Amino acid sequence: MIDALLGDSGIRKAAAAARPDDDPAATIAQVAWSVLAEPGDGVAGALISQLGAIEALRFGLSGERFELAEKAIQDGRRRWLPRAQPRAIGDALHGAAEVGAQLLLPGDAEWSAAIDDLGDHAPAVLWVRGDPTHLVASSRVSIVGARAATAYGDTVAAELAGDLAATGSIVVSGGAYGIDGSAHRAALGAGGGTIAFLAGGVDRAYPAGHQHLFDRIRESGALVSELPCGAAPTKFRFLSRNRLIAALGAATVVVEAGWRSGSLNTAGHASSLGRPLGAVPGPITSAASAGCHRLMREYDAQCVTNAAEVRELMGIDVEHQGPEQRADPDQTRLLDALSTRTPHPPAEIARSAGLSVERTRALLGTLSLEGRVEQIETGWRRTTA
Structure with missing residues (x-):
């Protein structure tokens, strides 16, 4: 089954499209683990860490013995085998391509070392939409x-x-x-x-x-x-x-x-x-x-x-911190839009300042903590302090 999966022309083509500079077999094996194992599966993580994704896949779906606790391996195989369907791995790659999701693997420039602190419980892959x-x-x-x-x-x-x-x-x-x-x-x-x-x-x-x-x-x-x-x-x-x-x-x-x-x-x-x-x-x-x-x-x-x-x-x-981090021109715009006498609701302040309502609320909270604005029953106003 493993050889059939790694050699499937359609899946290899999808893997090559997702990771054109990588060995398609390695990509397929990593994706397969994201399908087979539930998030945080430490047994799968230990196998991948010690054997690499391809060999871990071969061993994980076989009956061979391994130095890890035999019961843990057998329990893992009972979890993984029901999901060991080539179509599921192909669907994962095709589904990502359809929505423009990027496949990240450990070692990529965009893969955070902070994730690796999870050790054997780190993910085999990450799927990303966006930046x-x-x-x-x-x-x-x-x-x-x-x-x-x-x-x-x-x-x-x-x-x-x-x-x-x-x-x-x-x-x-x-x-x-x-x-x-x-x-x-x-x-x-x-x-x-x-x-x-x-x-x-x-x-x-x-x-x-x-x-x-x-x-x-x-x-x-x-x-x-x-x-x-x-x-x-x-x-x-x-x-x-x-x-x-x-x-x-x-x-x-x-x-x-x-x-x-x-x-x-x-x-x-x-x-x-x-x-x-x-x-x-x-x-x-x-x-x-x-x-x-x-x-x-x-x-x-x-x-x-x-x-x-x-x-x-x-x-x-x-x-x-540099002055460009401390200085916030949006605060100046918001303060200019406020009166010291007449309170206004956030939506009205946002329109006057040319800011989003979410940004306005965030700034009002910050400026309130600094004592530069205050909230009363009918809205917000600038303090005279």
Whole structure:
């Protein structure tokens, strides 16, 4: 079966189109593992690490013995063999070509070394729609939180993401409703870059309500998945996807999370990888912030309340950032559009300043923390201080 797969002319042609400078057999083997193994399969990862993708494929689907624990190998084979269909590997390559998804392999210039910190649990491939260079940007921060976010959580996520993106950091999140979506939108509104790691194929908009957001991310950021096109998101895949979010960020910030939120899973991965972990405090009476308080109390997460504290968490020396990073002409435009007497809603301010509403909200949050603007019941105004 392996020889038939590696020698299939149609699949080899698709592999050559996806990776014209590589050996088609090696490309096919890497793609095959993305089809056969579920995300984070450490047994598959160990085989690939020790044997290379082609030989790991031959061995993994055979009955040979190996020095790894025999039970682990046999269990792995029972997982992989039902998916060992040449058509599935061909569909993965053809599906990516149809939507313009790029195939990234370990060692590529756009493959982040941060992903390799996952060891045997690192992905065999990554499928990317958008700009893959975002994965190797010099400054990346992961911002995650509850799907059922409160207005407070959405506002804080937008403030943090917008400020960080405006000063050059790539915002990494999971594309979900709530905090993830707020972080992505604010990064885009600030004219910055953002990466959404998906729990299904990059050709599937999940949640469907984020189709427009994903289109925007694809245009000026990157949609990324380790699963081939056509793969459906599952609960396990969402949890496994979280390790990639945690690995890619120089730090992970949990904005809002309940006591058992999936965001705590991302925080756990960040902690195990040695990544700095931050949490945003909320009202002590809010169940939506109970997970953040738990992270600070039990997992040594740092309390963060603004973008400057997130940069400190990331190890960025704010005092020595260049003037082009500190100066933000959008702030000047927004302040010019504000009155010290008459408050205005964000949409009206955005029109006057010539900015997007998302960017305006992010800047208002930042300027509010600095005491330069204030919000009252009917809108925002500039302070006289």
